[in-house]
Amino acid sequence: MTEITRVPLQPVKKGSLSKIWVGALALALAGAGIAYAAMPPQVKVTTLTAGHGASPTSEDMVLINYKGTLPDGKVFDEAKQVPMALDGVIPGFSTALQKMQAGGKYTVKIPSELAYGDKGQGQIAPNTDLTFEVELLDFRSKAEIEQQQRMMQQMMQMQQQQGAAGAAGAPAPAGAAQ
Template sequence: MTEITRVPLQPLSKGSVSKIWLGTLVAVLVGGTVAVAARPPLVGVKTLKAGEGPNPTVADLVMVNYVGKLDNGTVFDQNKNVVMQMQGTIPGFAKALAQTQRGGKYLVKIPAKLAYGDKGAGPIPANSNLTFELEVIDFRNRAELEMQQRMMERMSRAQGGAPGAEAPAAEAPAVPGAQ
């Protein structure tokens, strides 16, 4: 029978097990801190009044009322019944819209990295967090909206022209006794 070479294990000194567990705990805490620091910033969406139905998608045009404010409360923009493409907004606003529903009112907090970042824009300074009071009026798919517009144009042409065009000239009324 062959004997397997044995490697003798040295006994651990007193307190070594505690040091191993302490080192493991420190490694886990450092790893967790790095993971939290590397996490992308999140958009905060607080529902003030619940909406109904599905959420808008990237392909939708959304009609909203909004008031945009800086952290110090300064209003930098506001609009009513504005239609916007989700793709045409800042990343944080698009992410927030994707979490809303028709008829809902929301308080949206967008971190600077998902807004205008270190560049700023107009009255918005660089590295500014933004807060929006947002109301979603309606949203429609672009294809659905274009089809509806074409149907309205056809109906308008069938009724005698486009809006604002002159009406066709009417025939002169017949005068009694004239030929």
């Protein structure tokens, strides 16, 4: 006759049983390759050509060349030398631009949650991930751009005043009635 060794079981403490099941579920999910804690969506930026200097902040304006494609490779938007405010674009694009440097070229993959989400936009269907090729030509702070605009307005006003002063003292053209 075979003898069976018995191991005395300890009583399970109150509340421990649910912890055991949570642990068992976590192990089962991990073994199946499923992450039980969802990771937040991430923007992926790949450097094709390194840029130089600092990176833009969320308060800056950028000047870029870009091409946006859908998962099937179809181009949905493309432009050259486009000025953009980082706080005026989709969140994933703003995040990507803040990881770039002037003169650099990049490939950017934006998950739908950081693009147009479940609403979509134009040719972009709801829940569509986007890919962009971006060249960051330059960037400036909004304060720098506002200062440049003020200087240009002042120069234009001065030119208009000089033109008006010159026209007032100019002789009448030949043959004009006086």
